[in-house]
Amino acid sequence: MKKIITITFLSLFAFIHSQTGVKPPKGFKITYTRSSNGKLLENQDAIFIFTNALETLITSEKMNSGKADFPFEQTLINHSENKIIQVTQLKKEKSVTTVDSLSLAKQNFEFLTESKTILGYKCQKAKTIINSNTIELWYTNDLQVKGAPTTLGQNIGLVLEMVRNGNFIIKATKIEKMKSASPSLILQNSTTNSPILDGLTYKDLVWKSRFTTIKIFENEIINFSDASKSNDSILRFANGTIILKKVTFPEIKKGDLVFLDLIEQSNGDAYDRTGSVFLIPQDKKQSFIDGLQNGVKTLPIYENGNGKQYQGVVSTKEYSSLIELMRFFTPFGIKQYNYIQLKDKNWHEIVPYRAEITDLKTNLSGKTIYIGSFIGNYDKGGHKVSLNITIHPSESNLDKTNVAIPLFNTTNVMEMAGQEYATMFNHEKGLEVTFTIDKEIKNVKLRYISTGHGGWENGDEFVPKRNTIILNGKEVFSFIPWRQDCGGYRLFNPASGNFNDGLSSSDLSRSNWCPGTATNPIYIELGDLKAGKHTIQVKIPQGANEGGSFSSWNVSGILLGE
Structure with a gap:
């Protein structure tokens, strides 16, 4: 039963589109790179997010091209249901999934008055502290979509820059418009069907697979x-x-x-x-x-x-x-x-x-x-x-x-x-x-x-x-x-x-x-x-x-x- 539920969830948008003929909404592909202490990390796998008004997929350049080493994890955020779906491909024919409906609602931010422009879009600043780490997020609402390069800040707007403790930065370097964007279909096409596990079991399996x-x-x-x-x-x-x-x-x-x-x-x-x-x-x-x-x-x-x-x-x-x-x-x-x-x-x-x-x-x-x-x-x-x-x-x-x-x-x-x-x-x-x-x-x-x-x-x-x-x-x-x-x-x-x-x-x-x-x-x-x-x-x-x-x-x- 769990496997059937997983397949149905990840195929939901594809099923609707095939029955009604409605195309996926327009969206964006955003590319992010990481830097530490002012220097770009060498040989990094760039973060990709695909996002529209309904959902966001966090993936990477290698995952998207089918060149990532196992195991690799991709994250789908369903904004309408406020759910996070994490899928890890452990090996070619085996993956595991977990669904989290609580963590997004628990995120708390201090919204500040500071602003700056990133890639031509006006961004506002939000701040939070997680496990003694100060996280600063720069987000924009100009594109009328939500998303972020991690699960943090998915509901405040489109996060274009994330700064941890002032020295580690994930920053958007490119924003591409897409005529139609279906993050759930991209996820489904790059992973195998997998059972839904509770969060702790999922984390344990993913950790041990590394x-x-x-x-x-x-x-x-x-x-x-x-x-x-x-x-x-x-x-x-x-x-x-x-x-x-x-x-x-x-x-x-x-x-x-x-x-x-x-x-x-x-x-x-x-x-x-x-x-x-x-x-x-x-x-x-x-x-x-x-x-x-x-x-x-x-x-x-x-x-x-x-x-x-x-x-x-x-x-x-x-x-x-x-x-x-x-x-x-x-x-x-x-x-x-x-x-x-x-x-x-x-x-x-x-x-x-x-x-x-x-x-x-x-x-x-x-x-x-x-x-x-x-x-x-x-x-x-x-x-x-x-x-x-x-x-x-x-x-x-x-x-x-x-x-x-x-x-x-x-x-x-x-x-x-x-x-x-x-x-x-x-x-x-x-x-x-x-x-x-x-x-x-x-x-x-x-x-x-x-x-x-x-x-x-x-x-x-x-x-x-x-x-x-x-x-x-x-x-x-x-x-x-x-x-x-x-x-x-x-x-x-x-x-x-x-x-x-x-x-x-x-x-x-x-x-x-x-x-x-x-x-x-x-x-x-x-x-x-x-x-x-x-x-x-x-x-x-x-x-x-x-x-x-x-x-x-x-x-x-x-x-x-x-």
Whole structure:
């Protein structure tokens, strides 16, 4: 029924004309261009409106000529019924429609005495404020039609100029008379028939159609249990604390932006845990997959003289370390423990994490790879996660990275399968990686993530420690990774312990992480690197063991450049 209603509505004028022989009324085609801060926007698709005494269509030059990229939206205003009909062509054979009969009536303007002439027509000024934006409209009644380049101001006259906050302008550059103008017929001829949806559903579908969503995990459990088994799509390792999926990515264009979205809930575990989202490079003879399938001892060993062996943490000539897309930390029992009642505490149901990973897209684009997630825990209920990666068409001039080489990742994601904790910083050598590049790399940066762990009051989780980065024997950067904003995430942490001093465990400052947050990478400039061998060293004054407690540092480093 909805589809029939849509077809009838858009065909109404065509039906009347065919039955009565009455031609569509005379009207106008107006062309608008956009400028910002006094400069015309480059490569813009000019706005067209077709308008007569009954209706107005907002479209564009490319839409009108059939050359617009999908998705594209056109808007029809029925002035007699005060309705807005929005139609988005999602792809060649699929479109969606919504009808709004309220928003035009709700528009309020302050009509001012100022006037000016635009394209030979006397215009008056109207002003309104929308979401703290001041909008000024210059409109004329000389042509006895109504219309505007957006839905704003459709009923005050023919808007020939729109100014937002004094610096963004949409202005009419050409007005053409038409012997007959039927905006609804133009719309019908350029779109396919589509169902009428409610406004929120329509907006959601249109929004999601503007980017590509790759679903990785949906409500998957990460726990610790002998009962955790792989299936046809999700692989599980280390007693269920690692989940893995093979994913195929499309080609990602230069300038496109890539984001990672993760949602986590407790499914039984009450504690704050280290989590990681990673991809497994398979560009060399050996990969992390070998360790997952054949045991952690099959991975390359790093030794620095402290007597311990660290498996799979540094890249070698025949092995690439894990590429960490996101480091995150679960809160104390979100969702599962929301029954704990405290006054003035309304616990959140989920914790969302979102991060841009555009600088790593060369490791994704056009490839079929393994994407995994890890949460260190010993609980059979564990945690529940959902993970998506989205690709957004853009022309970002910040997207300059075309080289992304993994160097090290000390996060022991196979913790529950015997991978050693990252305690190598108790030795003066710390972590040292030697790597070879075949040709010069320009504007090199180290994408570096660092979080300190372990102990209680005197452990490195709660004690600020300086991280020092040394390139080819020369110190290039040092900083103290530290977070003091953890108390701002209290509502994610229903099971966080409360202390006699009025604080909760989740309030306490930590070494670059908080329960319920992701840790952002920092970018350390290394300049241009010539072809040949180079060595990067990471030093941290790791705290000494205290009884059965010890400190460790999870650090990951990826070489980025052009």
